[in-house]
Amino acid sequence: MSETNAIVSRRSFCLGACHATAAAALATLFTACGSKDSASSSPSAPSSTPTDLAVLSGVFTGSAVQVAAAGSPLTDVGGAALVNSIAGPFLVARTSAAAFTAVEAVCTHEGCTVTGTDGSTYVCPCHGSRYSRSGQVVMGPATASLRQHATTFTDGVVSIAF
Ligand code: FES
Secondary structure, three states, X not given: OOHHHHHHXXXXXXXXXXXXXXXXXXXXXXXXXXXXXXXXXXXXXXXXXXXXXXXXXOEEOOOEXXXXXXXXXXXXXXXEEEEEOOOOOEEEEEOOOOOEEEEEOEOOOOOOEOOEEEOOEEEOOOOOOEEEOOOOEEEOOOOOOOOEEOEEEEOOEEEEEO
């Protein structure tokens, strides 16, 4: 082997070794990126499957919708229900012994009635938007909050004010 051939041969060997090292490093990098991408998408996924809210009938009095808490999920703190009335559907939740939240149940995304619950969130059955008990968007596609109404609680009856 001539000296020129030996130099070319060493140069070819070094180039090949560098390419192999670079390919291995890139493979490691892409694998790490792939893992990070799949891990980062998990937290936005819903934690569990929503269940249907109990449905109650509300009575419209002209200035409020009234619903009895007795015998319904509204007897327990943390309980929630869908209250239908001629004034529209409402989502009502008991937040303490004498306090309730009431929000309109018409989803601000495309107008479906919100009928599900998961933990302390309301869940729209159409595209999965989630709202807090006070109506704020927790997860889209909805971007606007549900309209909240003031409530009072007297003699076991929740009144949703207009
Ligand atoms: S209508 Fe409720 S998420 Fe689309």
